[in-house]
Amino acid sequence: MKTTKMLIMFIALVFVLALLSGCGDAPKSENTSQSQASNERQSTASTPKAETPQKEAKVSIVPPAGWNTVQGSTVAVQYLKNSASFMVAEDNFNQGKTLEDVVKEAKAAIDSEFQDIKYEGETEAITVDGKDARKFFFTSKAYGIQMKYEYVYLFVGESLYQITFGDAENTFDSLSADYEKILSDIRFQ
DSSP: OHHHHHHHHHHHHHHHHHHHHHHSOOOOOHHHHHHHHHHHHHHHHHOOOOOOOOSSOOEEOOOOTTOEEOTTOSSSEEEEETTEEEEEEEEOOSSOSSHHHHHHHHHHHHHHHOEEEEEEEEEEEEEETTEEEEEEEEEEEETTEEEEEEEEEEEETTEEEEEEEEEEHHHHGGGHHHHHHHHHHOEEO
């Protein structure tokens, strides 16, 4: 459980830092913006897939346009788009034998680490890469910023993976089509 709590806090911090770096940019001239957009397209075109060096499973994804790989990330896969972030990490729950157990344990860890938590709707059973998965949404305050998250858990073989999307609460929903595309395109090998 300690490892899980550390992962949850790490993820929250990464999302907040992504948000702050995206919002803190100074206005750019038109030429700089065009150059940056061109660089983002080249970056996405030249490295369309992220693959993990993990023994248990490789994670492959070709994200929608505008998502950029976070170089040197300590998690399996991490991308940023504006202030939004998504990542894939192997997780380790002590008691999670079923996805329902995992969700209970994850929510307990979230409840102990986040502030002002509000879960949205019920946990939903979905399929990711042909595998049974569970997804839920919540909002909370992290480091003084109101955030929204989507957490997805699935087993790949004996390993548990967490797919996490996060952004400021007021902009999170604008990328919901991207989140769905990512979940439909992600592959574990």
